Amino acid sequence: MxxxxxxxxxxxxxxxxxxxxxxxxxxxxxxxxxxxxxxxxxxxxxEVPTAADVFSELPKYEGDEDALMAVFRDAVDQCLKGKGDERHGHGNSLTDQPIYTIVRGMGADVGKGGLIFQAAKKMMEAAQMPPDRAYREILGALVYANVAADFARRGEW
Structure with missing residues (x-):
């Protein structure tokens, strides 16, 4: 066998x-x-996608829009390859990790409140940090906000 x-x-x-x-x-x-x-x-x-993979299909931006895209790319890299993957990945796709599964398990009302709380908490903590640490913390807040937006986009809000 x-x-x-x-x-x-x-x-x-x-x-x-x-x-x-x-x-x-x-x-x-x-x-x-x-x-x-x-x-x-x-x-x-x-296979963990890189930010380049995730954003390759998007239009190229210039000027102010390009600055925003650089931050979004860093947030994706932190989530899929950095701290988020190290702590929570365990070989699972993002939608099978706690950031999604806890929200689904608690129900939409409680779960989305958790995402909003985490994003707000990270922003408040970032306000007390030096710029390099604040940047990383803000990237985490963007990930929580993005997951909340994804639930809304999927109609699971």
Whole structure:
């Protein structure tokens, strides 16, 4: 029998990704996705998009608009590749991370309040920081505001 995670021959396949990471010695860039139709886990390689990937389809801006886009790009990088990914990514897509799942689990009214609170708290904290730290904190606030906007855009507000 083959392990659904790593494909090696085993007596008993792993039943969870955590077990596969321990038993099959999977690295952090490899993850298993559950295929509902086949009822098995399939191996995938984790690909984290860069800000360039995310923004490549957007029109090019000049002047003041370009300055705003640079900040948005930094916020995306912080979320998908920096602090956000390090603390919360664990191989999951952004919409499967706590910033989304907690909101869904608490219901729209409570959940969106949490996003608004986090964005406001980060902005207030940034006001007391030196510029370099404030910039990073403000990027986090932008991510929370963006997720709130995404819920509204999806009609889940």
């Amino acid at each position: 083959r392990c659904n995670y790593c494909g090696t021959n085993v007596d008993q396949p792993c039943i969870s990704e955590a077990e596969a990471r321990a038993e099959c010695k999977m690295d952090d860039d490899t993850l298993a996705a559950f295929d509902e139709e086949a009822s098995v886990y399939v191996m995938t390689t984790r």
